[in-house]
Amino acid sequence: MVNGEMQEPSLVLVSAAVVGGLALFLFGMGVMTDGLKGVAGARLRTVLARVGRSRRVGLGMGTVLGFLIHSSAATVMLVAFVNAGLLTS
Numbered sequence: 001m002v003n004g005e006m007q008e009p010s011l012v013l014v015s016a017a018v019v020g021g022l023a024l025f026l027f028g029m030g031v032m033t034d035g036l037k038g039v040a041g042a043r044l045r046t047v048l049a050r051v052g053r054s055r056r057v058g059l060g061m062g063t064v065l066g067f068l069i070h071s072s073a074a075t076v077m078l079v080a081f082v083n084a085g086l087l088t089s
Contacts, residue, residue: 029080036084045086052087 036044051061065074081087 029076029083032076032080033083036080036086040086044081048081048087 052058062074069077078087
């Protein structure tokens, strides 16, 4: 604070925060993908394949998950499943 006014953050600090946050997010995605491969593997793949056979069942499960889990968390999980090879894109 200078003279009772807050200073705006510099472009360098904002850029560093954005790049650092993105790097941390990508690292977390990698760790989660490796964990999913190790823990769930074939069992989760069969469950997801059963749910995904019918469009109606898939839509229903997606809707239920959307209500239960925040949509951004569901999106991150979907990307992690595709990265782990549990789902195909």
